[in-house]
Amino acid sequence: MRSTTNSARTHTVVDSPYGPLTLVATDGVLSGLYMTGQRHRPAEECFGERVAVTEEPFPEVARQLSAYFAGELTAFDLPLHLEGTEFQRSVWDQLVRIPYGETWSYGELAGRLGKPNASRAVGLANGKNPVGIIVPCHRVIGASGGMTGYGGGLDRKVRLLAFESGVQVRVLS
Known part of the structure; x- marks a missing residue:
């Protein structure tokens, strides 16, 4: 597991049929996707600086989410940075x-x-x-x-x- 103590985090928010989705990146790799009111959602200050959806890696994440919600994508192909046991x-x-x-x-x-x-x-x-x-x-x-x-x-x-x-x-x- 990679430590994020000195890692750069950024986030953006995109709309979806299920409400706003907060996308979080750690060192330029998607590390979080959180819904409004989600249980175990980290505190907002943990998400890092809010950036435009045009900042990496968010354009591709947003494109694939849009295709998924349109019924055109059934499997995501994105690098992920998942922190856990x-x-x-x-x-x-x-x-x-x-x-x-x-x-x-x-x-x-x-x-x-x-x-x-x-x-x-x-x-x-x-x-x-x-x-x-x-x-x-x-x-x-x-x-x-x-x-x-x-x-x-x-x-x-x-x-x-x-x-x-x-x-x-x-x-x-």
């Missing part, structure tokens, strides 16, 4: 293997890590994913197929899963 990073590495439009249970994810009894630990690591949507933690559901926690809120999780499966969801205000 070895176990968290192993969970996040598995998340990007969940195919677009599909879901895995926490137990299935734990099994793929070779730790079949670690469903709760997998859930905790999943919840601390710093790059939501791009590292698709929304694709993990409960063993019964039910919607369980999501750092961005269950309403967003349901909408993201519906979007990826091609189902229209009406949002009540």
Whole structure:
């Protein structure tokens, strides 16, 4: 894990169908994607200087997010700087293997890590994913197929899963 004590951080904000997304870069590499009101969202002062979306690496991130939200992109291809424990990073590495439009249970994810009894630990690591949507933690559901926690809120999780499966969801205000 790379230390960020002396690392340069910048951030920008882009619009999305799920509200504003704060994109954070560490040393020019995407290290965070946070939704408004997201659980485990770091304090704003941790994001570094706010810059225009035209500053690297944000143009390509914004382009790929736009293509994803338009239904034209099903897998992101971006360098990422993910800070976390070895176990968290192993969970996040598995998340990007969940195919677009599909879901895995926490137990299935734990099994793929070779730790079949670690469903709760997998859930905790999943919840601390710093790059939501791009590292698709929304694709993990409960063993019964039910919607369980999501750092961005269950309403967003349901909408993201519906979007990826091609189902229209009406949002009540």
